[in-house]
Amino acid sequence: MKDPLKILQQYWGHPGFRPLQADIIAAILEGKDTLALLPTGGGKSICFQVPAIASEGLCLVVSPLIALMKDQVQQLKERGIKAEAIYAGLSHQDIDRIVDNAVYGHLQLLYLSPERLQTDILKERLPKMPLRMIAVDEAHCISQWGYDFRPAYLEIANIRELVPEVPIIALTATATPEVVTDIQEKLLFRKDRRVFQKSFVRDNLAYVVRQAEGKIAQLANILQKVEGSSVVYVRSRRRCKEIAVELVRRKIAASYYHAGLEMDERSARQEAWIDGRIRVMVATNAFGMGIDKADVRSVVHIDIPDSLEAYFQEAGRGGRDGEKAYAVLLYSRDDKDRLLRNYERSFPPMEEIRRVYRALGSYLQLATGAGIGRSYDFDLAQFAQTYQLEAVMVHHCLSVLEQNGWLAVSDAVYVPAYLQVIVNKDVLYDYQLKHRKLDRILKIILRTYQGAFNHPVKLKESQLAKFLKISTKELQKGLHNMHTAGIVRYRPAKDSPQITLLRDRVPAELLSIDLPAYRIRKERHLSRIKAAIRYAERDICRSQQLVRYFGEKNSPVCGHCDVCLARKQAGLSVSEHQQLAHRLEEILIKESCSLEELISHFANVREEDVLTSLSYLVDEGFIEKDATGKLVWKM
Missing domain, CATH: 1.10.10 (Arc Repressor Mutant, subunit A)
Known part of the structure; x- marks a missing residue:
């Protein structure tokens, strides 16, 4: 077995590993099932790429992000590492050739989408491959309680029956404690498992929420004050262009990016932004995955995402070089109303789902009882127009069909x-x-x-x-x-979204979904929306809110978000508040107190400061009143 550090230095040119990387690599090389929770930009791919080269054999990488797979494979090939990817849109001959190369030991890493695990060619030849490890990227997708559930991920557990001795490394940047447990259960982790979690705290990233009605003016103001490269996230393709044009009009070098652009155009704009020829990229969430640009100084969200998982991942693309950066959310009351309206539309009734499914069968010219495993180019807008359906409703119906294992939809993928x-x-x-x-x-x-x-x-x-x-x-x-x-x-060449059928077509009236799970997902989705709204509306340290959501209950206030800065201006410094908070915790953990009793413990401190610190802790949920009206420490 080769030395992992020497591999890192030889192929990547890095002098040493980042925190936790070496420990994660050691665990997987020891054959232990391993879960790595590293925030965006934490170097997750190194954790399976290095051990894949260090050991003889093949690393199978399961990832839902085709664009990211293709980027990583290209980068690995440029470094002289033998890697390939299988995804919807490749010809049968290409897939056959790649699988043969994997079987005969000519590959070190084989990337594939989770849906590919269900195909006959993989099931037949997987036991013949010299598998050394299985890497599961975006592992939160295996949990139906997570924000991005993909049922095809559940197929990974079936691989273990074919190759029970092969360890699994699961990686994610965004998982709540409940999802962390679910990942390990669904992947059938063995008893000697290892779990590594880097703190979700980003000390160099200042989170800011601005209540904004005139968002474009606010955005321009931010970009004029914060120099350097920036990403501006919006929800719609149309607004991408509108905002970029307006920024250019205000003498800010900007362009826009979304999945509807031609492949060559997307690549050219991405390269111009990475090279610094374009300062600001206005984009949908299709932009950013796998892009290695460390010096992003600001990430601005014009629209609030519908989950803190999505927000944390996108905001975390700022300041990966460790230097000061800003994650700004422009928020208005209209955003809350829009999120709640979209929530209702995200869970269409069964008759609408059946209507879309029936139209899809006609659109793809599929006979009943046929279709499993087939992939098709799919233009959602054209499909909706052909059958006089609302495009947004079609999108949500396809999501329900995907979550119930009927089909899989991928973003536009370029095939030469x-x-x-x-x-x-x-x-x-x-x-x-x-x-x-x-x-x-x-x-x-x-x-x-x-x-x-x-x-x-x-x-x-x-x-x-x-x-x-x-x-x-x-x-x-x-x-x-x-x-x-x-x-x-x-x-x-093709550059269009793909739809892959995971089951044969059935008559629409026989289409079934898991209704109890559907209702639970609807409830969980609403709770995630409410958490995002609370983040924007509550005057609690932004960093503290985010990391608490991901299970870090006792993180200190950051001192540089908009809430913390406002508190400083109110006359109580962050360090003073932390000292008082620590003392209040000590007192209230021992016994509950009335307000008067609590104040009496601080004879040498201004009562005003104690009350201010106390109010912050009440707002943040650390302190509450019990049934008798006394104050208690909740956490």
């Missing part, structure tokens, strides 16, 4: 164009003579892409078209004509 010449050289030459316009395209392809006669080659269509001085559409039309003529096998 492929081409292979399928005739011999004599037939090809004859075709070139008869089709002079296509002859030039063929000559350039054969000169540029080696091996096109022997196997499919990836085409970079936009680059090829530019070199040929024709439009991409013109190139695609020519390639399609050659495909139709049987000269080449051509598959154009």
Whole structure:
């Protein structure tokens, strides 16, 4: 076994591990089931990538984020590490080739989406793979009580029956104590399990909530005061563009990003932002996953997310370099009303779910009793328009079908164009003579892409078209004509969302969902919304609210959020409040007291300061009154 530290230095160029990384790696290399809770930017991927290289064999990585999988695989390949990814949209030949490479020991890491675990090819060949460990990224997705439940994750437990001796490392940035327990149970962790949790406290990140009606003016003001790179999160694609245009009008270098943009455009904007040519990126939550930019100085949310898990993850993209950064939420009363309205729409009635399911079968031209395992390009807006359905309602119905294991929906995923010449050289030459316009395209392809006669080659269509001085559409039309003529096998590039069927189609009236679980999820979703609203509306240290939500009950106030700064201005410093709070805790843990009795313990302290500190602790839920009216320490 190779030395993990030397691997880190050789392949990543880092001098040493971050806190907990070395301990997590040691545990998984010892064969122990391991759960790692590291906040956004805490270096989770290193925790399974390094041990995958340190040990002989294959690390199977399960991840729901296709874009992140592709990014990580690309980065690993650039470092000389043998890695591949399987996801919806790949051809059967590609999947077969990748799985064979895994079986014959030609890969160190194999990434796949959880839905792929249910396919026959994986079930058949998994026991033949030289598996050394299984990494489960975004592990909170396995808990139906979490905010992002994906039933396909439950399939991971079935793998353990096929390879019972292989340890599992589960990783997440956002999990409540209840979800932490659920992850271990659902993944069948063994008794000698190890759990590592880094504090959710981010000392360098100042959380701020601003009550704002004129949000654009507030946003511009923040960006003018806080220099450096910034991400601005909004809920809708339309507002992305509107806000970016308005910022540019105010002389702030900004662009926008969402999943509806063409792949080339998304990549160009992302690179411009990473390189600093664009200072501010206005984006939906499609932006940020897997982007390694440490010097983000501000993350601003124009709209409040519907859970603190989502907010904490997105806000945590600021200040990963350890320098001061700001996470700002612009909040208005309208936001609360909108969240509660969206909540009701998020859980459609059964008749609407059946209506969408029936339309989906027609849209995909699926016969009853068929479809399991098939993937299709899926344009939600076009689907909704075709069947005169409301797009938002369709989105929520698909989410319910996904949570009940009927299908899986992925965001837009870019799959490059492929081409292979399928005739011999004599037939090809004859075709070139008869089709002079296509002859030039063929000559350039054969000169540029080696091996096109022997196997499919990836085409970079936009680059090829530019070199040929024709439009991409013109190139695609020519390639399609050659495909139709049987000269080449051509598959154009794709960059669209995918829908994968996990069960055969049934008549809509026979469609069933787990109604008790559906009702529980609805209740949990409402509690998460209420927690997000409380975060915005209560004058309690923002950091303290967030980390308490994730189970850190006794964290101190941060001293630099908007609430703490307001308290300083009121005349009581953070250190003074902490000293008084500690003394109040000592007294009230021993016995309950009336207000007068409590004040009598502080003969040498201004009564005003004691009352101020006491009011903060009452607001924060540490102190409350019992049935007799006396004050008690609650925690």
